[in-house]
Amino acid sequence: MDVIRLTNLYKNFPRFDQGAVQTGNHPVLTNFSLTLDRSKITVLIGRSGCGKTTLLHILAGLCSVDRGSIDPVDLSRRSGVVFQDHRLLPWATVEANLMLALHVRKDLSKQAKRDRVINVLGSLGLEKTLNSFPAELSGGMAQRVALGRALLLEPELFLLDEPFAALDAITRAEMQNLLLDLHISTPTTTLFVTHDLDEASLIADRILVMDQGRICSDIAVDLPHPRHSQDGTLRALKDRIEAALNNGTPKAPFIDTPLRSNQEQPYV
Amino acid sequence: MIISFVVKQKLRSLLLVSTLPIVIVVLWEIVGRLGLTNSYLLPSPSAIWLAAVELWERGHLQRHLLVSVSRVLTGFSVSASLALSLAALHHGLPVVRRIMSVPMEAIRVVPPLAMVPVLILWLGIGEASKLAIIVLASFFPIYLSARTALASTDTRLLEMAKTLRLSRIEQTWFIVIPSAMPGLLTGLRLGFGYAWRALVGAEMIAAAAGLGYLIIDSEELARTDRIFVGIFAIAATGLLLDAIFLRVLPKDNRSGMLKGVF
Ligand SMILES: Nc1ncnc2c1ncn2[C@@H]1O[C@H](COP(=O)(O)OP(=O)(O)OP(=O)(O)O)[C@@H](O)[C@H]1O
Ligand SMILES: [Mg+2]
Numbered sequence: 001m002d003v004i005r006l007t008n009l010y011k012n013f014p015r016f017d018q019g020a021v022q023t024g025n026h027p028v029l030t031n032f033s034l035t036l037d038r039s040k041i042t043v044l045i046g047r048s049g050c051g052k053t054t055l056l057h058i059l060a061g062l063c064s065v066d067r068g069s070i071d072p073v074d075l076s077r078r079s080g081v082v083f084q085d086h087r088l089l090p091w092a093t094v095e096a097n098l099m100l101a102l103h104v105r106k107d108l109s110k111q112a113k114r115d116r117v118i119n120v121l122g123s124l125g126l127e128k129t130l131n132s133f134p135a136e137l138s139g140g141m142a143q144r145v146a147l148g149r150a151l152l153l154e155p156e157l158f159l160l161d162e163p164f165a166a167l168d169a170i171t172r173a174e175m176q177n178l179l180l181d182l183h184i185s186t187p188t189t190t191l192f193v194t195h196d197l198d199e200a201s202l203i204a205d206r207i208l209v210m211d212q213g214r215i216c217s218d219i220a221v222d223l224p225h226p227r228h229s230q231d232g233t234l235r236a237l238k239d240r241i242e243a244a245l246n247n248g249t250p251k252a253p254f255i256d257t258p259l260r261s262n263q264e265q266p267y268v
Numbered sequence: 269m270i271i272s273f274v275v276k277q278k279l280r281s282l283l284l285v286s287t288l289p290i291v292i293v294v295l296w297e298i299v300g301r302l303g304l305t306n307s308y309l310l311p312s313p314s315a316i317w318l319a320a321v322e323l324w325e326r327g328h329l330q331r332h333l334l335v336s337v338s339r340v341l342t343g344f345s346v347s348a349s350l351a352l353s354l355a356a357l358h359h360g361l362p363v364v365r366r367i368m369s370v371p372m373e374a375i376r377v378v379p380p381l382a383m384v385p386v387l388i389l390w391l392g393i394g395e396a397s398k399l400a401i402i403v404l405a406s407f408f409p410i411y412l413s414a415r416t417a418l419a420s421t422d423t424r425l426l427e428m429a430k431t432l433r434l435s436r437i438e439q440t441w442f443i444v445i446p447s448a449m450p451g452l453l454t455g456l457r458l459g460f461g462y463a464w465r466a467l468v469g470a471e472m473i474a475a476a477a478g479l480g481y482l483i484i485d486s487e488e489l490a491r492t493d494r495i496f497v498g499i500f501a502i503a504a505t506g507l508l509l510d511a512i513f514l515r516v517l518p519k520d521n522r523s524g525m526l527k528g529v530f
Contacts, residue, residue: 062427077433087428091446100442104433153432 004036004075004157004189009068011054011213028054029213032068036157039187043200045241046210052193055210056081056161059191080155082163086142088134094121094145095130101152120148124178140171144178151182158190165195176203180225197238198229207237209244217244311493316500319493328482333501335477336467337509339395343402344463348456351407355414380404380466384473393474398467405466410459417451418444460513464506479505 009032012025028051036042044052057063061076072078088097095117102113121127124144134142143163150158160179164172180203183190194200200207201221209217219240227234293313299305300312307315323329358365380401391397421444429439471480479502486494 060431062430079431081428081431083424083428085424087424089425089443089446100429100434101432103438103442149432 003038003071005071006032006034006036006059007069007071008033009058009070010066011051011058011063012066027213029058029065032213032215034208034215036189036191037206038189040205041183041190041192041203042206042208043204044191044193044208044210045195045197045200045245047245048195050210051213052210053161056159056191056193059157060159075157078155079157079159080150080153082143082146082150082158082160084162084165086134086139086146088142088145088149090134093131093133094126094137097134097145098149098152101149116152120151121145123182124148138171140167140175143167143175147175147179147182155188158188160190160192162193162195164199172199177226179203184225197241200241201234201237202227202229207241209241211245216247217241219244308490308492311496315493316496319491320497320500323482323494323497329497329501332477332479332482332498333505336471336479336502337505339398339471339478340402340460340464340467340509342395343399343467344406344460346399347403347406347459347463348410350403351410351455351459352414352452355411355418359415359418375404376408381469381473384470388474393476397474398470398478401466401470402463406459406463409462410455413451413455413458414448417448417455420451421447457510457513461506461510464502464509468502 009029010027011029011032012027014022015024015026017023032055044055046052054063058065059070059075060079060081088094089100092100095114098117098120099113102108102116105113108116118127118130121130124147126141126144126148129137129141129145134145137145143166147163164175167175176199192203204221207217207219207221208215209219217240219237221237223233223237229235297313300307300310300315311319320329358368383404384397384401387397387400391400425443425447426439429443434442467478468480468483471478472484473480475481479498482501483495483498486492486498
């Protein structure tokens with residue numbers, strides 16, 4: 001795909017009082033512009049409520065913009081989404097859930113579809129779960145199936161909204177590596193939303209810090225993989241992101257710099 | 269070993285379920301035999317049994333049963349198809365629902381039996397008035413639970429379906445209906461119970477056959493034993509139909525619905 005360009009996007013959510021009378025507008029995106037790099041992982045980081053999910057939903061076609069242009073116009077039809085929760089159909093097996101992603105592919109035979117499903121499951125290390133139901137999977141396995149479902153769409157734009165936030169630290173690290181491996185074998189333009197500074201610095205080729213509906217910092221990360229979160233360069237990078245986050249709005253109490261450096265001391 | 273374990277389990281649950289009814293019937297019989305009750309007001313189980321056998325041998329019981337059961341099945345089919353299609357329409361087109369809301373609410377709060385005189389005037393005392401009462405009685409439980417079930421689809425799953433580029437029809441088939449299925453089935457079962465009860469009521473007011481008619485007819489003949497035959501036939505048939513209903517309706521065939529994907 002050629003470049004993905006968002007130009008002058010505006011998005012307001014109407015605000016209602018108890019009587020469902022519209023009392024005003026809540027601006028989420030105001031004159032938002034962004035060009036995404038081809039085949040790169042762009043990480044979007046920002047405080048809760050700054051509009052990350054809204055932006056992702058706009059790109060995925062789940063939410064309309066009030067004004068502005070998206071190039072290419074059929075972007076949402078070429079994108080694949082992974083949400084924070086797996087969103088697998090609870091009454092369907094893993095196989096059926098994945099087949100659903102190929103339902104639009106009228107050009108493929110059933111056998112070809114099934115082959116693809118088995119292929120994707122193999123690449124995610126989930127061959128054995130073909131006939132399992134989502135309730136029988138661990139959180140990490142279910143999220144890998146969700147990843148597989150998005151991959152089956154062969155998206156030109158891969159959208160991930162805090163996909164690993166609900167996982168434990170070990171599983172999250174595994175998932176991050178899995179994502180990087182998949183990205184190396186099939187480089188896809190990726191927009192990855194996260195809250196997690198470590199995650200951002202570990203996987204990003206570019207980090208966008210978002211605040212109140214604007215990009216307030218755009219950091220290119222040109223570091224080789226694999227990266228280690230205790231590495232000096234990465235820690236410097238995290239400090240930059242944190243500074244950008246704090247410059248946008250008054251410093252929030254939960255980012256406690258002295259405590260952080262104390263915690264890190266054992267590793268030095 | 270395993271088979272005997274299963275058999276034991278089954279016996280235990282059978283015992284658990286059947287003890288109370290048996291105790292009641294035995295006590296009832298003893299009380300009757302001791303002459304503690306007026307046998308006209310409360311005939312003993314054995315007297316009721318004899319009356320039932322007599323009615324059966326003359327062919328009356330079968331006839332009334334058959335009439336009632338076929339009425340309830342016809343009425344319920346009409347009511348279920350009406351309620352499910354209207355629920356679907358109203359779910360898809362909320363405007364239509366709002367337009368129809370006041371008259372529908374008005375009909376809902378009027379007990380079907382209050383409509384009996386008007387229905388008899390309009391439709392006569394033939395089958396049509398009985399069917400109308402069944403429909404009135406069972407429509408709303410089915411309609412309301414169907415609407416609740418359809419509206420309670422997880423919007424997150426629908427969002428996911430959109431990202432898979434599924435059309436609205438495909439979303440309905442693969443997501444809305446399967447997730448509504450338990451609610452739909454509960455509504456149908458509930459509606460069937462209402463239909464059965466309303467039918468018997470209707471037959472007591474205007475009919476020439478049916479279990480309700482059997483009771484009224486026996487009352488006029490002062491045959492309390494036959495009245496009890498009617499009551500027990502209604503209870504037994506109701507239980508049986510409910511059990512069959514549970515069997516016939518697929519409990520959870522939602523994964524089967526996804527066969528369309530393959
Ligand atoms: N459907 C909606 N209707 C009204 N307001 C909404 C809607 N969705 C989001 N908002 C508002 O838009 C703002 C941005 O929300 P959004 O979900 O994009 O934030 P976010 O950056 O993803 O936050 P988080 O990190 O917590 O996921 C919030 O203030 C939210 O209240
Ligand atoms: Mg969000």
